[in-house]
Amino acid sequence: MQLEGQVALVTGSGRGIGRAIALALAEHGANVVVNDVMAESAQQVAAEIEARGVAAMSAVADITSEDEVKAMVTAVMDRFGQIDILVNNAGITQDNLLMRMSEEQWDAVLTVNLKGAFLCTKAVARPMVKARRGRIINIASVVGLTGNVGQANYSSSKGGLIALTKSTAQELGSRGITCNAVAPGFIETEMTARLSDEARQQMLGRIPLGRPGQPEDVAAAVVFLAGPEAAYITGQVLTVDGGMVM
Ligand code: NAI
Numbered sequence: 001m002q003l004e005g006q007v008a009l010v011t012g013s014g015r016g017i018g019r020a021i022a023l024a025l026a027e028h029g030a031n032v033v034v035n036d037v038m039a040e041s042a043q044q045v046a047a048e049i050e051a052r053g054v055a056a057m058s059a060v061a062d063i064t065s066e067d068e069v070k071a072m073v074t075a076v077m078d079r080f081g082q083i084d085i086l087v088n089n090a091g092i093t094q095d096n097l098l099m100r101m102s103e104e105q106w107d108a109v110l111t112v113n114l115k116g117a118f119l120c121t122k123a124v125a126r127p128m129v130k131a132r133r134g135r136i137i138n139i140a141s142v143v144g145l146t147g148n149v150g151q152a153n154y155s156s157s158k159g160g161l162i163a164l165t166k167s168t169a170q171e172l173g174s175r176g177i178t179c180n181a182v183a184p185g186f187i188e189t190e191m192t193a194r195l196s197d198e199a200r201q202q203m204l205g206r207i208p209l210g211r212p213g214q215p216e217d218v219a220a221a222v223v224f225l226a227g228p229e230a231a232y233i234t235g236q237v238l239t240v241d242g243g244m245v246m
Pocket of ligand 1: 011012013014015016017018035036037038041061062063064089090091092112116139140141142183184185186187188189190191192
């Protein structure tokens with residue numbers, strides 16, 4: 001129970017990778033705030049967490065709105081009096097080839113994946129700086145390192161998130177706060193269920209471990225970065241991709 005007594009806020013944890021992260025943090029003793037725009041999913045995950053014997057709170061907020069993010073963080077502080085771990089996980093895709101990509105597709109993806117992480121980081125920074133401790137973990141993607149056909153918006157948002165990780169690590173390091181990124185490869189969730197069989201086979205062919213990742217593979221890396229053994233690690237990108245990018 002290495003995270004006992006700590007409070008974690010996981011954005012977009014109503015399903016997929018975020019849900020697995022929320023459950024894994026709870027299994028290690030953390031009380032968890034389940035943020036999502038989907039109220040019912042957030043409540044369901046919060047109930048699953050409470051069944052593990054720790055406290056949970058569902059927080060419906062759109063991370064692209066500074067007002068909603070601020071209100072969420074205030075509500076968490078009112079309830080728990082602390083925020084020790086922030087996981088910026090919420091993300092979307094709107095794929096298209098660059099020449100066909102609309103301004104709306106560009107803006108939508110950058111706004112959720114990058115601005116949303118910035119707003120949440122900014123909002124939790126104050127209580128973390130005051131407490132002189134904190135862990136911020138950003139869920140990026142291997143395409144933030146490599147780029148990807150059809151994902152100019154998404155890969156730019158994830159590359160930006162990696163740069164945000166390093167800037168945050170540099171600005172907040174002296175206050176006892178670490179900031180790292182996890183860059184997953186091909187993980188089986190509703191996000192990737194939309195891929196065609198052909199795209200799926202192509203991806204699998206590029207993974208030395210020969211299988212897609214599971215949300216729990218990503219969650220394990222987050223638990224490590226949130227835990228005491230990662231106290232001296234900051235500004236890093238941990239790739240969890242079965243060896244796809246090396
Ligand atoms: P998902 O689509 O299954 O779940 C994303 C969750 O975020 C949903 O519950 C959604 O309602 C929530 N969300 C979306 N916009 C939001 C907003 N504005 N405010 C609050 N919540 C919002 O996606 P998945 O696969 O679980 O991905 C989670 C993260 O992992 C994303 O950042 C994604 O980019 C990243 N990732 C996923 C990979 C994969 O293969 N599935 C690979 C690399 C990165």
